[in-house]
Amino acid sequence: MTTTKKQLHRIDLIFKNEDDCKEILRNALSRSDQEIVNEMVNSGLKGRGGAGFPTGLKWKLTAESKEKEKYVICNADEGEPGTFKDREILTRVPHKVLSGMAICAKIIGAQKGYIYLRGEYKFLVPDLKKELRKFHDILDELGLDFRVDIFLGSGAYICGEESALIESMEGKRGEPRNKPPFPSVKGFKGKPTVVNNVETLAHSYTILKFGAKKFRDLGVKDSRGSKVFSVSGDTPIPGIYELELGMTVQDFVDDFSDGDCKAVQVGGASGFLVPRKRFGKTTIGYQGKLTGISLPTGGSMMIFNSSRSMYNVLNNYLDFFEEESCGQCTPCRVGCQQLLKGIKAVKRGEKPTSYLNQLLKLTETMKLTAKCGLGQSVANSFSSIVENFREEMIY
Amino acid sequence: MDFHEKLVQNLVFKHGKDRENLLPILQGVIDQERYLSEEVILKISKEMSIPAADVYGTASFYSFLDIEPRGKFVIRVCKTITCAMKGKNQIIQSIENFLKIKVGETTIDKKFTILQTNCLGWCHKAPAMLINDEIYTELTPESVVDILREYKEEN
Amino acid sequence: MSNMVNLTINGIAVSVEEDKTILEAAKELHIKIPTLCYHKDLCVAGNCRVCVVEQVGNHKLVASCATPVSEGMEINTNTLKVRNCRKHIIELLLTEHREECTKCYRNGHCELQELSAEYQITNQDFIDLVPDKNYTIDMLSPAIEKDDSKCIRCQRCVRTCAEIQSVGAIAVAHKGSEMKISTFFDRSLDEVVCTNCGQCIVHCPTGALTEKSYVEKVWDAIADPEAHVVVQTAPAVRVGLGEELGLGSGTRVTEKMVSALRRLGFDSVLDTNFTADLTIMEEGTELLTRLKRALVEDDPDVALPMATSCSPGWVKYIEHKYPEYLPNLSTCKSPQQMFGALAKTYYAKNIKVAPENIVSVSIMPCTAKKFEANRPEMKDSGYKDVDFVLTTRELAVMIRQAGIEFEKLNDESFDSIMGIGSGAGVIFGATGGVMEAALRTAYEIVTGREVPFDNLEITPVRGLEGVKEATVKIEGTVKEWDFLEGVELKCAVTNGLENAHQLMEAIKRGDKFYHFIEIMACPGGCLGGGGQPFPVDNEIRLKRMEAIYAEDRDLPIRKSHENPEIIQIYKEFLEKPLSHKSHKLLHTSYVKREQY
Numbered sequence A: 001m002t003t004t005k006k007q008l009h010r011i012d013l014i015f016k017n018e019d020d021c022k023e024i025l026r027n028a029l030s031r032s033d034q035e036i037v038n039e040m041v042n043s044g045l046k047g048r049g050g051a052g053f054p055t056g057l058k059w060k061l062t063a064e065s066k067e068k069e070k071y072v073i074c075n076a077d078e079g080e081p082g083t084f085k086d087r088e089i090l091t092r093v094p095h096k097v098l099s100g101m102a103i104c105a106k107i108i109g110a111q112k113g114y115i116y117l118r119g120e121y122k123f124l125v126p127d128l129k130k131e132l133r134k135f136h137d138i139l140d141e142l143g144l145d146f147r148v149d150i151f152l153g154s155g156a157y158i159c160g161e162e163s164a165l166i167e168s169m170e171g172k173r174g175e176p177r178n179k180p181p182f183p184s185v186k187g188f189k190g191k192p193t194v195v196n197n198v199e200t201l202a203h204s205y206t207i208l209k210f211g212a213k214k215f216r217d218l219g220v221k222d223s224r225g226s227k228v229f230s231v232s233g234d235t236p237i238p239g240i241y242e243l244e245l246g247m248t249v250q251d252f253v254d255d256f257s258d259g260d261c262k263a264v265q266v267g268g269a270s271g272f273l274v275p276r277k278r279f280g281k282t283t284i285g286y287q288g289k290l291t292g293i294s295l296p297t298g299g300s301m302m303i304f305n306s307s308r309s310m311y312n313v314l315n316n317y318l319d320f321f322e323e324e325s326c327g328q329c330t331p332c333r334v335g336c337q338q339l340l341k342g343i344k345a346v347k348r349g350e351k352p353t354s355y356l357n358q359l360l361k362l363t364e365t366m367k368l369t370a371k372c373g374l375g376q377s378v379a380n381s382f383s384s385i386v387e388n389f390r391e392e393m394i395y
Numbered sequence B: 001m002d003f004h005e006k007l008v009q010n011l012v013f014k015h016g017k018d019r020e021n022l023l024p025i026l027q028g029v030i031d032q033e034r035y036l037s038e039e040v041i042l043k044i045s046k047e048m049s050i051p052a053a054d055v056y057g058t059a060s061f062y063s064f065l066d067i068e069p070r071g072k073f074v075i076r077v078c079k080t081i082t083c084a085m086k087g088k089n090q091i092i093q094s095i096e097n098f099l100k101i102k103v104g105e106t107t108i109d110k111k112f113t114i115l116q117t118n119c120l121g122w123c124h125k126a127p128a129m130l131i132n133d134e135i136y137t138e139l140t141p142e143s144v145v146d147i148l149r150e151y152k153e154e155n
Numbered sequence C: 001m002s003n004m005v006n007l008t009i010n011g012i013a014v015s016v017e018e019d020k021t022i023l024e025a026a027k028e029l030h031i032k033i034p035t036l037c038y039h040k041d042l043c044v045a046g047n048c049r050v051c052v053v054e055q056v057g058n059h060k061l062v063a064s065c066a067t068p069v070s071e072g073m074e075i076n077t078n079t080l081k082v083r084n085c086r087k088h089i090i091e092l093l094l095t096e097h098r099e100e101c102t103k104c105y106r107n108g109h110c111e112l113q114e115l116s117a118e119y120q121i122t123n124q125d126f127i128d129l130v131p132d133k134n135y136t137i138d139m140l141s142p143a144i145e146k147d148d149s150k151c152i153r154c155q156r157c158v159r160t161c162a163e164i165q166s167v168g169a170i171a172v173a174h175k176g177s178e179m180k181i182s183t184f185f186d187r188s189l190d191e192v193v194c195t196n197c198g199q200c201i202v203h204c205p206t207g208a209l210t211e212k213s214y215v216e217k218v219w220d221a222i223a224d225p226e227a228h229v230v231v232q233t234a235p236a237v238r239v240g241l242g243e244e245l246g247l248g249s250g251t252r253v254t255e256k257m258v259s260a261l262r263r264l265g266f267d268s269v270l271d272t273n274f275t276a277d278l279t280i281m282e283e284g285t286e287l288l289t290r291l292k293r294a295l296v297e298d299d300p301d302v303a304l305p306m307a308t309s310c311s312p313g314w315v316k317y318i319e320h321k322y323p324e325y326l327p328n329l330s331t332c333k334s335p336q337q338m339f340g341a342l343a344k345t346y347y348a349k350n351i352k353v354a355p356e357n358i359v360s361v362s363i364m365p366c367t368a369k370k371f372e373a374n375r376p377e378m379k380d381s382g383y384k385d386v387d388f389v390l391t392t393r394e395l396a397v398m399i400r401q402a403g404i405e406f407e408k409l410n411d412e413s414f415d416s417i418m419g420i421g422s423g424a425g426v427i428f429g430a431t432g433g434v435m436e437a438a439l440r441t442a443y444e445i446v447t448g449r450e451v452p453f454d455n456l457e458i459t460p461v462r463g464l465e466g467v468k469e470a471t472v473k474i475e476g477t478v479k480e481w482d483f484l485e486g487v488e489l490k491c492a493v494t495n496g497l498e499n500a501h502q503l504m505e506a507i508k509r510g511d512k513f514y515h516f517i518e519i520m521a522c523p524g525g526c527l528g529g530g531g532q533p534f535p536v537d538n539e540i541r542l543k544r545m546e547a548i549y550a551e552d553r554d555l556p557i558r559k560s561h562e563n564p565e566i567i568q569i570y571k572e573f574l575e576k577p578l579s580h581k582s583h584k585l586l587h588t589s590y591v592k593r594e595q596y
């Protein structure tokens, strides 16, 4: 055994054991909203829920609305297969998330915040409530008129999509809304609402504590800062790691795989499968378009070794989507069923192998016409698996 | 006043009659009953002035808001990719053998129901399962039987 | 005026108000974009995705029905990308769909069929999903059939039932591939709060929701030599039938309809307008009696406002949702059921046919009438008062099946007796009509003078607004009614059950007080009923409404109490309004129903 195994630099910002939210909030209260927004914008922080929308800009847009009633929602629905970092953040450093919410609330002018916690994480509620009580005391002390409640989900992946999440909070089926209007204009109860991922909010704590520069110095152009990754699958060291953005998949595999790695799924079932031949050419981040060269992610990294059947993997994903699609729009509801049945039919020889091309075209239609990100992103895993492992789909 | 009526009224009183409180109220019933009966949905519909079909339709959207009778302990084994790779089939088989029912079924004593669910957010400790709200990870066919044995003995 | 926004669609510049959608802007340029989940009457869902168009600069396509216009927008509605996607979407819908157009009720009137013909979906590449679906057909209701295998999940029915009707009998249930339109625990429509109004049917783009058809039963009856088959036709049918047979909306076809019915083989062709007039006599008297009890006798038990009871959808609605207000419902049966009870008594005796040999058929703009005819209490003649109810659409089916060239028919008039109706009877077909007809008669009974409106046209109660109010000051009363002197009779009229809901809530809260309210379950009244032609929107409703009022203007008799057959029936048979006999035959009672 050689010991030259390359290790990626471990960052310790998010989980760093520090509890000075009172200081940070006090400090933030003494600064102008404009100053803080600029700090957020300058940090280059982009949403860690997967879509990568610039956080500072989102806050700014919502702040601009003249409505009196506004909301901050922390998206803790974390349902993407292979993602488990938000749970860890909420377990270990909930006060950072709450501080992020409070600062956002101050800037946009919200009095009320919610943590939308997936039902699967209900066991976190007692501790979170304790944390909330402590936090509310601090807010009172600082004279900040803001309260946070927990809203529990009930087992529906689509409720992680921000407009479905809002529908769900309004007591309805979690069916994504038409956009525009976006939540920053018309969100919870029709009022301007910021929805941010757990990790995004925790990063904003870091940014306010250390300044934009410290965050900005990490990562690469367009993908600044660190990111918490959920590492699972065929790795000897599954778990949660905070790493710099901009690494290549090769760097990642060198660190986390035991040497037998045929592919990495970046971004969960709705992300891309990167085959070995592209490890070196693919980086993790938000650069440019979704070309498959630079992959944004909510942080899920799943490693597959050579024993894994990519057909089974795809089958499992499609099962997931067929079930978890909200079902309202045609391309997604029917498309998912067709893809699932389609790959089975090809495998069984009931459809010619050329049918895979037909299905690829279908995913293109889904990408172009589905109402929300779920239906639009089924194409990602489907095409990256089918194109790179076509023979496994057939034999 | 019967038990269900009281349960619903208390929940509606606690959370409020507005539509946005529907999920917490339904969840409150699940905590007690493990499923939403026709009777309960009807009562909620009346108390909150939401059409019964709408309450039913909303509940049926969420996989944790069961609308079929369930056992006292609902076992949900994760079937998503990592757990599938790490042997969830053997886990299910082991549970099925131990409880002598299949996935989707409830034991005759109404104590256990076996279901499958999607990623629980514990992939690094796969395979994982929930029993009601309790999470169990890094399961083996043996450990799962030990866990269930404890539940079986508990009343 | 709101701000204007400039955009181009297919390279053509257009300027529209800023709150318009791309779909609406395209319409102004006469560019048609296909739609399925969109309906003018309903809020936007944006779920079918067939209306997608290309927006320059946006990699994804956008749903034109759900996307507002914006300054400088460049839209293309007919690119290769758009066409391919649309085609895919239609193909996908068809894979979930049990395609059997030749056997389908909506054949020829189906938006899905039309679209797949337009896009020439001839080959089916994708896998047929139907065999793996446990589709069910709900046929238990006497009025509505729901066939899930024809459903494209556009949710138009759900939005209709909730937004227009505020009933909520149907909702979207489950998710993903299992998502479907369902009632409370998927019960039959017959067992739930459904009012049978049929609005979901006229808003459904496909054959998933249809009326229960009795066409074959009626053909059987006509073919039966023993049977004497009488047919009555409701006021709104004569302004809808032409539309269903390819004439323009709002075409009046009363006389051609009569000759068509004769050619179909009905033994006697009669007019529901007659019993509409009779309803006015009975209901008007009932109102005056209630007023007397309230004003003169200070009877605390008298229920006011009195509400009309001729819309069976409304009746079932109040039975489910406001049972505490059942005493407020007029005890009068609907004109259809009055007709039925008389057909097998008064009429049978008159033409000397044994009542058991009479088959009584009615042609209605309404699906709830099918339910009403099947209510167990509707047997006051000693037989089932109305045997079969057909919608306007079903009558058109029979006319087509019989090979009748409708447009070429001669004009003919109704048989007698029970074939004469006044203008007051015909306006029952429009919202506000019952109120107007009642006022024409009641005012005259009480004052001896005509109601003080130009040409008898009580315009405040006309039109499509949700709630219309009118106050009529009663002055110069005749002796018998002098206790009403100076009373301001407060009336309200609504159409569509959501408006009815609003009105009832206002009454319940005590915000409003009325003496008399007219409620029709369907938007626009019967002319917009659940048995009328597809498609429907307010433009079409208004055309039908104009036709109804024109029909009234052209009739020689315009007041119910002046209808000679009405005078005759009271003389020969009923004696007087609210007599013992009319109580037995023409009045009814109601039941409290479940709330799901």
Ligand SMILES: Cc1cc2nc3c(=O)[nH]c(=O)nc-3n(C[C@H](O)[C@H](O)[C@H](O)COP(=O)(O)O)c2cc1C
Pocket: A046, A047, A048, A049, A050, A051, A052, A053, A055, A075, A076, A077, A078, A079, A080, A157, A158, A159, A160, A161, A162, A163, A195, A196, A197, A198, A200, A201, A372, A373, A374
């Ligand atoms: C199907 C689907 C599921 C999603 N699930 C989550 C989730 O579990 N957590 C999350 O933070 N964002 C999720 N998102 C993204 C959210 O819609 C939204 O973009 C995000 O919460 C915004 O926060 P951010 O800007 O901080 O990332 C999901 C999006 C889609 C389309």
Ligand code: SF4
Pocket: A158, A175, A176, A324, A325, A326, A327, A328, A329, A330, A332, A333, A370, A371, A372, A373, A374, A375, A376
């Ligand atoms: S894309 Fe899928 S999840 Fe999104 S709205 Fe459409 S059906 Fe629902």
Ligand code: SF4
Pocket: C097, C098, C099, C100, C101, C102, C104, C105, C106, C107, C108, C110, C111, C112, C113, C150, C206, C207, C208
């Ligand atoms: S609903 Fe339309 S497409 Fe379907 S079978 Fe009927 S006519 Fe044909």
Ligand code: SF4
Pocket: C144, C160, C161, C165, C167, C168, C169, C170, C193, C194, C195, C196, C197, C198, C199, C200, C201
């Ligand atoms: S008939 Fe009327 S009440 Fe019944 S489901 Fe349809 S719209 Fe709703």
Ligand code: SF4
Pocket: C150, C151, C152, C153, C154, C155, C156, C157, C158, C181, C200, C203, C204, C205, C206, C208, C209
């Ligand atoms: S029943 Fe008709 S209106 Fe309702 S969702 Fe299905 S196709 Fe649409």
Ligand code: FES
Pocket: A081, A082, A083, B078, B079, B080, B081, B082, B083, B084, B118, B119, B120, B121, B122, B123, B126, B127, B128
């Ligand atoms: S795949 Fe089972 S917990 Fe994530």
Ligand code: FES
Pocket: C034, C035, C036, C037, C038, C045, C046, C047, C048, C049, C050, C051, C052, C063, C064, C065, C066
């Ligand atoms: S018509 Fe626009 S999405 Fe259905």
